[in-house]
Amino acid sequence: MATDVHQDKVISAHPTKELFISMLIKDITLRDAIGDLLDNSVDGALRLRGDKNYKGLWVKIELNTEQAHFIIADNCGGIPVEVARDYAFCFGRPDGSKGTPNSVGLFGIGMKRALFKLGKKFRVESATPTSSFTMEVDVEQWKNHDKEGRESDWTFQFEEANENKSNPEDECGTTITVTELHEDVQESFGMDNDVSELIEELQKEHLYNIDKGLEIQVQGKRLKAKQLELLTSDFIKTAYWESTDSPLQVKIYAGVSKADANNTGWYIFCNNRLVVGPEKMLGWGIKEPIRIPVYHSQYHRFRGYALLEAENPKHLPWNTAKNGMDQDSVAYKAIFQQIAVLMRSVMDFLNYLHDEKGDFTNESISETPLQDALEGAKLLPLHQIATDNLAEKFIAPEPAKPQQIMPGIEWIRYSVPVGHYDAARKYFNVERPGELGLKTFEYFYTREIED
Amino acid sequence: MTTPSYHKINYRIRPAKSIERKMLCDALLRLAFFEPLENYRYVGFGSTTFVDFILFHKILGIKDMISIEKREEDKARFEFNNPFDCICIKYGSSNEVLPSLAWNPKTIIWLDYDGRLTDAVLRDIAYVSMNLVSGSMLVVTVNIMSDPLPNPRPPTEKDVQNYRLERFRERVGGDKVPPKLKGKNLEGPEMAKTCGEVILNEIKQKLRNRNGLSSDERKVEYKPLFNFLYQDNAKIVTVGGIFYEARDKARLKQCEFENLEFIRSDEILYEIDVPILTHRECLYLDKTLPCGDSNDGTQIGLAEKDINNYSRLYRYFTTFAEIELS
Numbered sequence: 001m002a003t004d005v006h007q008d009k010v011i012s013a014h015p016t017k018e019l020f021i022s023m024l025i026k027d028i029t030l031r032d033a034i035g036d037l038l039d040n041s042v043d044g045a046l047r048l049r050g051d052k053n054y055k056g057l058w059v060k061i062e063l064n065t066e067q068a069h070f071i072i073a074d075n076c077g078g079i080p081v082e083v084a085r086d087y088a089f090c091f092g093r094p095d096g097s098k099g100t101p102n103s104v105g106l107f108g109i110g111m112k113r114a115l116f117k118l119g120k121k122f123r124v125e126s127a128t129p130t131s132s133f134t135m136e137v138d139v140e141q142w143k144n145h146d147k148e149g150r151e152s153d154w155t156f157q158f159e160e161a162n163e164n165k166s167n168p169e170d171e172c173g174t175t176i177t178v179t180e181l182h183e184d185v186q187e188s189f190g191m192d193n194d195v196s197e198l199i200e201e202l203q204k205e206h207l208y209n210i211d212k213g214l215e216i217q218v219q220g221k222r223l224k225a226k227q228l229e230l231l232t233s234d235f236i237k238t239a240y241w242e243s244t245d246s247p248l249q250v251k252i253y254a255g256v257s258k259a260d261a262n263n264t265g266w267y268i269f270c271n272n273r274l275v276v277g278p279e280k281m282l283g284w285g286i287k288e289p290i291r292i293p294v295y296h297s298q299y300h301r302f303r304g305y306a307l308l309e310a311e312n313p314k315h316l317p318w319n320t321a322k323n324g325m326d327q328d329s330v331a332y333k334a335i336f337q338q339i340a341v342l343m344r345s346v347m348d349f350l351n352y353l354h355d356e357k358g359d360f361t362n363e364s365i366s367e368t369p370l371q372d373a374l375e376g377a378k379l380l381p382l383h384q385i386a387t388d389n390l391a392e393k394f395i396a397p398e399p400a401k402p403q404q405i406m407p408g409i410e411w412i413r414y415s416v417p418v419g420h421y422d423a424a425r426k427y428f429n430v431e432r433p434g435e436l437g438l439k440t441f442e443y444f445y446t447r448e449i450e451d
Numbered sequence: 452m453t454t455p456s457y458h459k460i461n462y463r464i465r466p467a468k469s470i471e472r473k474m475l476c477d478a479l480l481r482l483a484f485f486e487p488l489e490n491y492r493y494v495g496f497g498s499t500t501f502v503d504f505i506l507f508h509k510i511l512g513i514k515d516m517i518s519i520e521k522r523e524e525d526k527a528r529f530e531f532n533n534p535f536d537c538i539c540i541k542y543g544s545s546n547e548v549l550p551s552l553a554w555n556p557k558t559i560i561w562l563d564y565d566g567r568l569t570d571a572v573l574r575d576i577a578y579v580s581m582n583l584v585s586g587s588m589l590v591v592t593v594n595i596m597s598d599p600l601p602n603p604r605p606p607t608e609k610d611v612q613n614y615r616l617e618r619f620r621e622r623v624g625g626d627k628v629p630p631k632l633k634g635k636n637l638e639g640p641e642m643a644k645t646c647g648e649v650i651l652n653e654i655k656q657k658l659r660n661r662n663g664l665s666s667d668e669r670k671v672e673y674k675p676l677f678n679f680l681y682q683d684n685a686k687i688v689t690v691g692g693i694f695y696e697a698r699d700k701a702r703l704k705q706c707e708f709e710n711l712e713f714i715r716s717d718e719i720l721y722e723i724d725v726p727i728l729t730h731r732e733c734l735y736l737d738k739t740l741p742c743g744d745s746n747d748g749t750q751i752g753l754a755e756k757d758i759n760n761y762s763r764l765y766r767y768f769t770t771f772a773e774i775e776l777s
Contacts, residue, residue: 243664243665245664245665245666245669246664246665246666248664250664287570287574287624288573288574288577289574289577289578289581289657289660290550290574290577290578291546291574329663330659330660330662330663331663331664332663333659333660333663334660334661334662334663334664334665335663335664336660337581337657337660337661341550341578341581341582344550345550345551348551392553392554392555393550393551393553
């Protein structure tokens with residue numbers, strides 16, 4: 001009797017496979033999914049070489065619409081049988097799993113979710129120096145008819161697993177093949193633009209790893225590393241902030257680079273992996289803790305880089321799709337405050353630069369110290385910027401003050417409707433507002449005063 | 452455009468303000484447990500009189516002083532009235548100037564606004580809360596007069612309260628209005644409490660954010676110390692306190708701020724109620740202080756309330772006299 005009462009109080013909270021197969025995949029894009037699989041390969045490289053030289057290591061991604069398959073293959077050390085059996089395919093990271101320091105794999109959801117996102121069947125082959133395995137999963141079958149016929153069986157089967165082997169190092173790696181691609185995936189792989197976007201995104205996400213020598217290929221095209229660069233000199237100093245006080249180490253740089261609408265904005269990296277950026281929404285238009293203007297073309301030169309590092313990736317304040325930040329984390333709140341403070345000093349400079357251009361055009365200044373300083377600055381990768389050229393706030397020369405008072409000379413400034421201005425400019429056949437102002441004044445003066 | 456207060460009144464003859472200033476100075480002296488006062492920086496709004504600057508330079512020995520002045524068009528006057536070489540006047544709104552300053556020196560900052568609490572005021576508070584280093588002091592003064600009611604007056608009291616609430620919301624921003632705020636909290640001394648609460652909420656939130664990456668002992672905390680209420684012309688509240696890192700708690704303790712009678716670390720206001728006494732009466736009462744007996748004062752015809760107020764304030768009391776300079 002007592003037992004029955006107890007059972008009545010039990011509330012079921014079992015997960016369903018459907019949640020993982022059909023629901024969680026809605027939270028990520030196809031590009032994020034492929035990015036997640038690439039992250040696994042990169043973590044392999046990190047395990048193999050530490051945070052050093054990845055020369056000789058490669059990851060090849062093939063999107064094949066004709067045969068309707070997706071392949072990602074690497075020579076980055078492979079997945080040990082033990083890890084595959086006990087951890088790698090668990091949904092969620094089990095207690096006791098050994099993470100790689102400074103890795104980007106953390107949540108225990110990325111790879112499975114990515115595979116479900118791509119297609120209905122997948123095959124994993126992996127070899128390490130001491131073990132190898134293959135496994136094949138038919139997702140539909142796994143969902144409905146597992147070996148016991150019960151939906152609650154949360155296991156996969158090795159097709160083959162060998163331990164205590166001795167594999168040559170150059171044969172160690174992982175190949176994942178996804179077949180029976182979902183219709184939208186198949187369609188996307190057929191679109192050149194989608195593939196180009198994927199390449200662009202992966203190139204940015206892994207620029208640090210590519211820079212370290214990791215060869216990443218998509219459709220046979222080798223990805224190139226873009227550098228994170230800023231203009232710097234003794235007169236143009238980058239705004240810089242760092243925190244080394246907690247398990248999450250943060251370095252933030254805000255400065256200027258070449259005017260480039262496509263690459264302007266903030267970049268946030270977590271353990272060398274780009275998570276956000278180039279982001280034109282972050283910071284712009286905020287009212288607190290400090291007011292920052294909304295994004296505008298005069299800010300094309302802006303670049304901000306936040307580099308977050310944690311030995312244990314659980315300290316990184318990102319979301320599970322690794323395409324955004326955990327907005328409620330206090331660590332991210334602290335970072336965002338600094339992002340705002342640092343970018344504000346760069347915005348001030350870019351506003352002065354904009355004014356300088358205008359003042360020079362209308363001849364109210366005769367020098368352009370800000371433009372000159374930019375032209376004298378060098379574009380350098382972040383790690384090459386001298387410590388002396390980093391400052392608490394962005395530093396640039398004082399802007400030239402419009403010359404208002406000169407002995408015997410008076411300045412006149414006025415504004416007129418654009419239509420009137422254009423008509424008058426045509427009449428006098430002049431280009432610049434300053435010239436037009438002079439012409440119109442002379443016109444009046446000769447006729448009405450001089451005579 | 453509003454007329455600046457230095458056109459309307461001479462700060463020197465605001466007795467309650469003068470007392471408040473001296474009380475602040477008395478408290479600031481205790482910061483020496485963090486750092487010798489002469490190494491501190493003072494940031495304030497000096498206007499044309501620089502009264503606070505003069506006091507803090509003379510008494511505290513502070514040499515690094517910055518006065519923020521909005522009206523660059525009156526630059527010549529401000530520069531002329533600048534009493535010391537060590538005061539640097541920065542032109543621009545405080546919203547613009549504060550982010551342009553370096554924040555590594557220990558700082559005493561008095562944001563002594565002429566107007567009411569607004570979103571721009573809160574932005575200054577947010578910015579300095581994010582940046583003040585351990586041992587720094589923030590003081591904020593705002594006018595707490597209720598927003599004027601429209602003409603004709605809203606028909607019912609409920610309408611009046613809703614109107615007040617709406618104006619306040621517009622002024623400080625909806626996200627800064629405490630969830631339980633009612634219209635009645637925006638009238639009289641209640642308004643002082645509300646302003647204090649909104650300011651404290653802002654400081655707390657910004658510190659929570661700021662501390663996200665700090666180890667426990669480096670976390671910055673805020674201890675409220677001031678909650679003055681007074682009226683010279685307008686009704687004014689001044690709140691403020693000290694920013695300190697957890698590892699500096701022992702220093703804070705040494706300061707013994709709580710031994711000063713006017714220190715308030717909770718929401719209870721310290722009202723500066725200035726008795727109107729003649730100089731002769733002051734001198735008479737002084738002879739009985741600090742452990743005076745109010746009977747002494749009543750014998751010469753003074754009200755007990757005035758005597759009590761005087762005995763609380765006498766160390767900071769200023770007698771104003773008219774002198775003719777020729």
